Amino acid sequence: MPTDRRTVLADAAITVLAEAGIRGLTHRAVDRAANLPPGTTSAYFRTRQALLIALVRRLVALDQAELQATGERTPVPRTAAELAAGLAAFAERRLTGEGRRRTLARYACAIESVHHVELREILVSRRNVARQVVRDFLAAQGLTDADERTVTLLTCVDGLIFDRLVGGGGGSVSAAEIHRLVTAALH
Template identity: 35%
Template sequence: MADAAIDLLGSQGARGLSHEKVDQHAGLPRGTTSFYFRTRRALLHGIAARLTDLDIADLSRMTELSDDMADGFTGTAGLARLVMASNAEPYLTRSRARYELALQMSREPELAETLMQFAAKFYALAESVIRDWHASDPAPDPRLVEEQAVMVLTMINGVILSFVHGAPVVSEAAQLERWIQAMLEGGAR
């Protein structure tokens, strides 16, 4: 149900999302979505929760996609591959849905609070991943790791936004990995 709602929000925008449309899209009996998500706000919260679960699962499997060396910052190849995958379906629709939710945040403080809680979980996981990237320093400065997480995730957000817009600023994972490495190296100085 939440996946169908994500698909609708990402492909049709906020106006294309309704309980009835989710039922139809998911092939569910009429009224099923409204039974589980009584209000539009509850449906948006359900979408936010599901997107967060999917994003955290993707970030968690990033190391499986990584084949970079154990010197410098390890793990960046996996992140670059994950980000590049977001330029294809179903990830592109998920990204569009995420940006639609971000636009809703400005009008719905309760949704904003929920999304910020989910973002905090994601940033904490990103910080943990970046801390592990410091192959040459088993105990990197926590402030540095926090700053690097913010820098890398902000840049990645811009890259994904370029995908959503249909004008990618990067065309291959190796190029994006170089950008991530450069950002981490610059932030480490």
């Protein structure tokens, strides 16, 4: 558990946002979620916008750390089936437990970023080892547009996660669905 008070508050804010939505994200709700005295959150983040920025920065840091670790422990897939299995496992992590909480918060922040450019700049896609694994696999298949196909494939997987998260398809992603996306990217 993080000991830095700002990190504790940002983590609590992610939980509040995931559970109560953007309207439920208040300084008091974060204080309660962090089990801290009333006024603590506003002492560290004076405005709601400052709280949102801290939340988004923490969310991106957690996501990047997860993607980095995943990419480092995952060899470049040798087959489309291996890539599909890896992407399906990733999608499943994003739909369950801690991953689900962060995914709900991420989508709420993405919508909010339409009106707040500073949030959009923090949320912008970043390079990471996991993305590179997908790109390297596609390049090894002889695709000359591996960078573009990587973006397309990962955007499709993200769309599938979003669809399952909001209720379409029962909340899980099958390896077969992911395999179809990978196959389409290879063609």
